Amino acid sequence: MSFEWPWQHSFPPFFTLQPNVDTRQKQLAAWCSLALTYCRHHKLYTLDVMEAQESPMFNNKKIERKLSMEAIQVVFEELRKKGNLEWLDKNKSRCLVMWRRPEEWGKLIYQWVSKNGMVNTVFTLYELSNGDDTEGEEFHGLEDWMLLRSLQALQAEGKAEIITMDDGKGVKFF
């Protein structure tokens, strides 16, 4: 299924950081939403800022407009504040994009676990993300670092415990 661009993406002012505060808020909200849906559609979990500037998301060749580096940083900062983005380095050149936050993943995973009556069972991480049983679930194929974060979120809620085993990590759900 091809990605559906929002109407703002063809609106030239969308690519200029708006000075009017109220207008800017709406603009940034639209950018955040676009960035997350785009990454989700293409299953992107990390972004390189330089590359991102040239990607169709921030660069609409049809109307010859692209978001400036400064504006991209502003958008990313918004995402970070909302908990959807995490910088991997001090220079802010690479980041993790969490189009679903760890808490949200954790919730999905827990729902699946309890729906299948598998509470109190121990799983390895691999089983969860790549096991046959989880095929078809949204969290199937989730990258390790994201999965771990999600389980940590559940752990914080007291719904799971991460266990270190001989050949890796595992988790027990309560």
Added chain:
Amino acid sequence: MDRFSWSNGLLEINETLVIQQRGVRLYDGDDKAKLDVGVALLSTHRLIWRDVKNHECCIAMPLSQIIFFEEQAAGIGKSAKIVIHLYPVPANKEPGPYQHSKYPYIKLSFKEHGQIEFYRRLTEEMTQKRWESTSLSQPIPTGTSPQVGRKTHAVGIIGIERKIEQKRKETDKNISEAFEDLSKLMVKAKEMVELSRSIANKIKDKQGDITEDETIRFKSYLLSMGIADPVTRETHGSGTHYHLQLAKQLGDMLQAPLELLSPEDLVNACKMFESLKLPLRLRVFDSGVMVVQLQSHSEEEMIASALDNVSDKGSLTAEEFAKLLGLSVLLSKERLLLAEKMGHLCRDDSVEGLRFYPNLF
């Protein structure tokens, strides 16, 4: 050098020492004065010079003697100097080292430097003219004098007489000050000079009627040259009264050229529009740009029309908008910015330029 008088070097009451500099030799015009190197002292009232070796050899000159002064740079084997041009000797001058001089200027030669600071302080004192507000009476001792202090203040009839004299001098000064710069322009501005002379005389002699038109013209001439007009302000009411009259004139004939009107006065006059119930308003934009506009131009109207125009054309630059409305680019841009500020428009800033769109966000 014949402007100097012998002095005991004591500072008088109300007189303050501003700066002193050692190693100064005096020149009568271009000739070395028949004095040694000494200390030059600048006070709020006088220029004093004292011989270093012979403290009793001390001379002073009132600062009011100075017309203007300038720096003379140092050269090879020559110290830096300050050249001071002087008014003619007043008739009542006390005797000094020189009875007569063929030069209308003196020089201070700074053999031990210090000319920069001295020049700066002299400039300050000549600008502030502090000697005018405080007349000198009995002397009081400075730190350098071994004499005992004396009780000094003006009392009784003498005091009253002194005050009257001071006031008279001040009035004279104010009038002549108003014409100081004028003297340089006399050659060029014949009409201006004739008018100002006539009015000044009328004011001084309290003769005849000065017409309103004359007054306004006169003030505008002075102000256009940057001269404060203490004489006319005092006799014709405060500055705002003048601005009121000006505003009325502006309201009547906006197009007619008012010669030599200072921007400051124009703005002040424009601020009076509303209180004068004139159909004009002074509007100040965020950027600081000020415009005079008809009262009918309310803010909402401007924004609504800007939005209409932009929506109609899809998007507009300031230049396109200006053409559409027949306004200056500056004004049309201000309108677009205002509409953007109100959230009705948004901007597209690219290499192609700045363009405004309806705010669809």
